[in-house]
Amino acid sequence: MTSFPPPHRIAVLGTHSTGKTMLLRRIEMELRGHGLTVARTGRLGKRAAAAGLPKMQHHTVQSTEWVIAQGIIDETNATAQGAEVVLIDRAAHDAIAYLEAAMAHRAETPPRLERERLLTLASTQLPKYDLLFATVLDERVPVDTSHDYDAAFRRLVDDRVHRLLANDSIPHQRVTSDPDSQANAVEMAVQLCLKEELV
Template sequence: MVTPNQQPIRVGVMGTHSTGKTMLLKRIEMELRAHGVPVTRTGRIGRRAAHIGLPKMQKHTEASTEWVIAQGIADELAAAAQLDPGPAQVVLADRAALDALSYFHAAQEWRTEHPNRLERERLRLLAFTQAPKYDLLLATVLDTAVQVEPKHDYDARYRILVDQHTHRILAEDALSHQRVTSDPDSQARAVERALEICLKENEV
């Protein structure tokens, strides 16, 4: 039985835009609910940032990146607090804290700006405080052959840069994670892995 003081299981996802992050977590959520597991999912953080006037995508700044990281942390804590003590508690983080670093570094490269070393390190430390909290970290892989809906009007180069920085951050710090491609089998394996961890850790 999970006690009130025990931390919930956290599954985070990161990756460039329109690579199936949200849909992947929705699948995991549906499967967990089918097993009777109390679960909650964070999300829409980019939309909320834009709503209060913060720059996004290739316009990301130190301030907007810090807000996204801090708000993501707050969202995960709030989600965990809303879960009732029971045989299972799971928080699905749509955009793990490290995701914001990928978008920021890609934005700086896209704008050909020279990074402020101290600011980048400060943001890195803030994001990496959350890394140990994820029981499973999923990283989507960009497949440029998969078409994106025209309404999104994404900058193709920036989208590729975010993907590159995502996997560079994970590789440089040797962070344990599972890559998820556009292949249905890869996505199925990610869902299965999440279920394995969540159901095992929450056995009564």
């Protein structure tokens, strides 16, 4: 049986259309340019909807658990295939932020025990992340008009993302829409992976 060394894991979370996927694409291109094998996970929201689960403002405990569990499976599959770096588009806590925002949007309160259970599940993934990026909403940046986004809900998700990270003192790097912030995040990811390769 072939055994692969643990890959570097770089994860991102944040509200929709704040540059998460683009950031990971830039990191992937840089790492591939240095000869590293890279796997990128993602499209969890679309896949959840394809499985018949609600998303966005309609997110539920069930869909949250599915997203977290599927994300774990995707990471595990990428590792089993021998990727040296796994880029995770939507860290586990992202799904919880969306659940809390959806519940607030619907003026509902998340069931305490279910929230604690989901937080425990998401927290099991934190030690695996070598870097965790959190994008910051900038409403001055135009979004794709083909998406029918609710601006208030988008703000709610941004608030819940950063509140979760702060309340649980989760180490992360904030990434704004500023080009220097984006470039710094890419450089940080590349340096981390290349430094480890040289050791």
